[in-house]
């Protein structure tokens with residue numbers, strides 16, 4: 713059903729779907745983006761993941777980004793935009809993307825509009841994942857991922873069936889992010905409210921904003937998001 717809607721949008725308007733997930737650190741952007749990828753055949757584009765890859769590869773951009781990320785601030789727009797533009801030029805994004813952690817500033821949102829307009833595309837839906845800040849520190853400080861396949865886990869909310877063994881790929885190397893500590897999370901939340909939360913009004917003004925209660929269970933949040941995306945894609 714969802715695939716059919718995406719294909720219909722692509723065939724009739726020659727536009728790949730563009731969905732933005734907005735929300736503070738720990739809101740569940742990555743968790744939901746991975747689920748929506750499967751449900752809709754879209755590609756998750758996480759600027760956080762792209763930046764972490766640049767850091768681990770030791771590229772110039774990665775070297776410039778690392779200290780800022782470790783301190784919980786926002787990486788400069790020029791670095792983020794260059795990384796995103798490269799990724800958007802790759803052929804696998806043809807059916808559309810779920811943007812996870814991008815845009816994070818109004819300058820990034822304007823640049824995204826320009827990039828999409830040049831391709832005959834636009835933002836179909838921007839969804840705000842609404843959460844209580846106080847709960848985010850617990851969510852973030854307890855999370856870890858499988859080093860093999862990236863499957864996400866949490867000390868309290870989602871443990872693998874067998875301790876230390878990934879349910880998805882059987883991998884045994886679990887990783888925690890360097891910026892997932894209480895002090896840095898506080899800074900990341902401050903950066904979100906100062907620089908990213910204003911984008912909620914920005915997309916409301918564009919008439920494409922929706923919101924979900926992201927304090928609900930993960931499956932419920934996914935159901936709400938799927939409905940919003942179906943409506944947005946079917947209506948375009």
Ligand code: AP5
Pocket residue numbers: 735736737738739740741742743744758759760761763780781782784785786787788792812813814815816820851852854855856864865866869870900926927928929930933
């Ligand atoms: P980034 O990697 O984007 O991190 P973030 O925005 O801080 O978000 P997180 O990945 O921490 O959280 P999430 O919302 O994805 O939550 P998750 O699904 O993991 O950015 C990192 C850094 O890179 C930034 O600080 C910045 O320096 C830089 N950066 C990135 N993009 C940039 C940009 N565009 N411009 C400038 N700088 C940029 O969930 C968290 C945990 O909660 C998990 O364990 C999960 O299982 C659990 N969980 C999720 N949903 C629920 C639920 N409903 N109930 C219970 N538990 C849940």
